[in-house]
Amino acid sequence: MKNVDDLIESASELATRGLSKGEIADELNVSRETASWLVERSDTTPQPTDAGQSNGAARSGPQDIHVDWSAIGRDSGRMESIASAMADLLAKHGENVDLTIGIEKAGGPIATLVARELETDLATYTPSKHQWEEGDLDELGGMFSRNFATIRDRECYIVDDTITSGTTMRETIEAIRADGGDPLACVVLADKQGVEEIDGVPVYSLLQVISVGKDD
Numbered sequence: 001m002k003n004v005d006d007l008i009e010s011a012s013e014l015a016t017r018g019l020s021k022g023e024i025a026d027e028l029n030v031s032r033e034t035a036s037w038l039v040e041r042s043d044t045t046p047q048p049t050d051a052g053q054s055n056g057a058a059r060s061g062p063q064d065i066h067v068d069w070s071a072i073g074r075d076s077g078r079m080e081s082i083a084s085a086m087a088d089l090l091a092k093h094g095e096n097v098d099l100t101i102g103i104e105k106a107g108g109p110i111a112t113l114v115a116r117e118l119e120t121d122l123a124t125y126t127p128s129k130h131q132w133e134e135g136d137l138d139e140l141g142g143m144f145s146r147n148f149a150t151i152r153d154r155e156c157y158i159v160d161d162t163i164t165s166g167t168t169m170r171e172t173i174e175a176i177r178a179d180g181g182d183p184l185a186c187v188v189l190a191d192k193q194g195v196e197e198i199d200g201v202p203v204y205s206l207l208q209v210i211s212v213g214k215d216d
Contacts, residue, residue, distance in 0.1 A: 011039050065211060083116075097156060100159060101157065101158050102125070103159070104125065110160075151181035153181070161188060163195060166198055170198050186204065187205070
């Protein structure tokens with residue numbers, strides 16, 4: 001993924017394949033607002049640009065940062081190394097945790113490797129944003145997969161690839177508590193917000209992405 005034009009093209013392709021805007025946001029590691037803007041731009045006829053100015057440079061969208069970690073995701077050996085590092089960040093919380101929860105979609109494969117590293121059971125959570133098109137996420141609901149471990153009365157870790165706004169991680173924490181579980185810590189590959197905790201649960205990241213500058 002090289003520029004905004006590539007993101008718009010990818011968003012258009014994903015929308016054509018029937019993905020919701022929430023799923024597109026998840027696939028491209030951008031906010032829901034950015035995903036909506038990308039899809040809308042894909043339906044817009046490109047406008048002429050000044051000489052020497054790229055079409056992508058002429059488009060101004062929401063302030064966001066796209067994180068492309070496909071160089072890790074396409075190689076199982078690299079994934080295993082990254083998962084080991086993420087597990088190491090969580091290990092400080094002791095040996096009593098027996099459950100790792102991955103946030104679908106991208107968090108699931110990472111959580112599988114983290115769970116193996118920490119020798120815990122595995123669960124997955126599908127957040128409400130996967131159903132999102134427009135409107136309030138509170139009207140929707142996420143769910144834990146019945147094909148994996150149960151949550152009730154268990155201490156657990158939460159694993160995802162990216163924190164963009166923190167909404168999905170907060171939803172997952174609330175869902176775990178509502179189901180009788182006790183989330184002790186979260187870990188992600190990249191954190192775009194620089195958060196240290198969400199609802200009292202510490203958040204660890206391998207990378208913190210910080211935007212330097214000011215709005216126009």
